[in-house]
Amino acid sequence: MPMIDIVGGGVLGLALGYDLIKRGIGVRIWERSRELGGLMGRTRFAELNQLEVDRYYHAILSSDRTLMGLFDELELRSALRMTTTSMGFYHNGKLHSMSTPLDFLRFPPLSPIDRVRLGITILRARQVKDWRALEEVPVVDWLTSLGGKRAVEHIWKPLLRAKFDGGFDSVPATYIWSRLVRTTDTREKGGAVEKMCFLPGGYAMLIDALAKAITARGGQITTGATVQQVRVAGGRVRGLRLADGEVESDGAVLTLQTPIARKLLPPEAAEVSARWSALEEYLGIVCMLLVLRRSLSPYYTLNITDERIPFTGVIETTNLIDRQFTNGYHLVYLPKYVSPDNLFAQMDDETLQQSFMVYLRQMFPDLRPEDIAAVRIGRERYVEPLHPVGRTDDIPSFVSDVAGLYLVNSSQIYPQLTNGESAVAHAVKAAAVIEQAIEEPVATRQAVAA
Ligand SMILES: Cc1cc2nc3c(=O)[nH]c(=O)nc-3n(C[C@H](O)[C@H](O)[C@H](O)COP(=O)(O)OP(=O)(O)OC[C@H]3O[C@@H](n4cnc5c(N)ncnc54)[C@H](O)[C@@H]3O)c2cc1C
Structure with missing residues (x-):
């Protein structure tokens, strides 16, 4: 049975490990923290009767x-x-519901015509089938052309400023498109209620269930194990260096965010590191x-x-x-x-x-x-x-020029937003590519080089 080492025990590493194991590939997962889950991990309140909740909302x-x-x-x-849940807006010191189409039509900062244009923006976004057409368009230009300046000033700009720490000039229109498509998907027929x-x-239940399924199928998971470097020689992965020694390996998938993943690459993988650095903000x-x-x-x-x-x-x-x-x-x-x-x-x-x-x-x-x-x-x-306008080609691929070295992380999730659904779908897609690369290593590397 071929064997792969996965670095990182967040949702992506675990979902990937689970899918690879289902494909008949053995996995060892290495997680730096004492607990699995990464950003989807839990936090405890000993003072509140051992209350355990998700560290972040998901x-x-x-x-x-x-x-x-x-x-x-x-x-x-x-x-x-x-x-059912509802969404609100805090505007001018007051809370306003924005959960139903009627709420949109009543939203105070917009004139009746602006409200209609806002509705049109949402409908038009849902009709866009080829996101590539939006990739080169700055989000504010797109929203202004669809919904007008007032909607942009009163709704979109505050949301974008908050989400991107003020720096949204180079954010492509695909961002709001993905967001509108995802949120409107949750509305029931008739458009009334978000589910x-x-x-x-919490999400920790999914993390625990994935870990259990992996170990039940023979996978190994080690927590409290920081991978310090991927060992590369002769153009292929040879092993992993951990704090307490080395393990031999034929394949390593880094599921860490790109700047952290690059730190694990040795000088022998300098070209791969340079390629990954093209998009790592x-x-x-x-x-x-x-x-x-x-x-x-x-x-x-x-x-x-x-x-x-x-x-x-x-x-x-x-x-x-x-x-x-x-x-x-x-x-x-x-x-x-x-x-x-x-x-x-x-x-x-x-x-x-x-x-x-x-x-x-x-x-x-x-x-x-x-x-x-x-x-x-x-x-x-x-x-x-961050995916600035027109930079899709800089997104690193799963397979690298070093045989057995793979990158699978959230920077590759685009144009979808990063969330549990897209992370798991991404892991499934990556597992298929890695399986193929294991079966046809040379052909795949040649395809990547081309
Ligand atoms: C406030 C907030 C809100 C969010 N809201 C949502 C939401 O509503 N819906 C949703 O689905 N998603 C949401 N997300 C995003 C979601 O949390 C992430 O997309 C997802 O958890 C990323 O998983 P990952 O496995 O890619 O990365 P991570 O969870 O970061 O996992 C990487 C793992 O690698 C480990 N690691 C790092 N270096 C090493 C090393 N050298 N050796 C071994 N292990 C190492 C880390 O400890 C970590 O466990 C939110 C995130 C935050 C912070």
């Missing part, structure tokens, strides 16, 4: 077909719960998680158009997740996407918490200190891969 949509198929295979489907799903134990995130004794709003997602408020949105996941699974507490996540030089990326936890609280109290003046049961600050340097 939506599952009723339209996530690949994910649903995986839930079936892993026998998680019966545990999955589906419910979202959750697992009672990511935004990071700081995210404050509040465990509350009361709800803040009825919305799962509350978007914010007020540019003074630093966080991207208010995500109250317990408007989806039943609170019997959170020991009765309400969970509110305040994310902020950040480039490394952003002030909030550099702030210490206490200052960040105080700053976010000032703005949260401005939005919800009746939030009292005794409503807050616990707070956690999460920080990640590499979360959102």
Whole structure:
């Protein structure tokens, strides 16, 4: 049986490992952290009766077909719960529902004609079948041509500014296209209600089930194992160097974000490293998680158009997740996407918490200190891969010029947004390519070189 080493035990590494093993390829997964899951891992509150929740929020949509198929295979489907959620906007100091088409037609900052144009934007986006036509078009130009300047100023620009830490000039139209297609997919016939799903134990339930399925089929998973370097000689992978020694290997798949993956490449793979470096910018995130004794709003997602408020949105996941699974507490996540030089990326936890609280109290003046049961600050340097206008050709391929060396990460997920559905679908696609490369190594390398 051929054997592959997978570096990284996040959802991508595990979904890939599971699919490879189903294809008859043996896998060993190496994860630096003591726990699996990466960005989809969990956090614990010992002070709240050992409450365990997702470190970050992770939506599952009723339209996530690949994910649903995986839930079936892993026998998680019966545990999955589906419910209706709503979305709001915080605009001019007030909360506005934006969950139904009627809400859109009532949204105050837009004139009746702008509201109609906003509706047209959404309909037109859904009609675009060939995303390549949008790849060269800056998102703001596209949105202005469809919906007019007011909708861009009052809705799209605040959303883009928050999502891209202000730097959205070179974001292609494919970004909003993907987003509109994904969110409108969740609306029921007639366009009224958004359906979202959750697992009672959070995404960690999927991570655990994948790990169990892999080990049950003979795969090996080692946590607390940092891969320091991939050993390459004679144009092919020979092994992995770990802190406590080396293991021999014929094939290594790096599922780490590109800048981290490149650090594992030896001088013998310098050309591959140069190729991967062509597109390796990511935004990071700081995210404050509040465990509350009361709800803040009825919305799962509350978007914010007020540019003074630093966080991207208010995500109250317990408007989806039943609170019997959170020991009765309400969970509110305040994310902020950040480039490394952003002030909030550099702030210490206490200052960040105080700053976010000032703005949260401005939005919800009746939030009292005794409503807050616990707070956690999460920080990640590499979360959102950036794909500037017209750079699709720079996306690194799965297969490299070094035999047995593969890259499978979120920077290759495009034009889809990075999320659980696209990550699992990406893993399945990559597994097929890797299987073929193992079976026909020379032909595949020649094809890649061409
Ligand atoms: C705030 C936030 C909100 C999000 N919202 C959503 C959402 O609503 N829906 C959704 O589905 N997705 C969402 N995502 C995105 C989602 O979390 C990611 O796309 C996904 O988890 C990425 O998985 P991955 O396996 O590619 O990377 P990671 O989860 O980063 O996994 C990489 C793993 O590699 C390990 N590693 C690193 N270096 C080494 C080494 N040298 N040796 C061994 N192991 C190593 C790391 O410890 C990590 O576990 C969100 C993310 C964040 C942060």
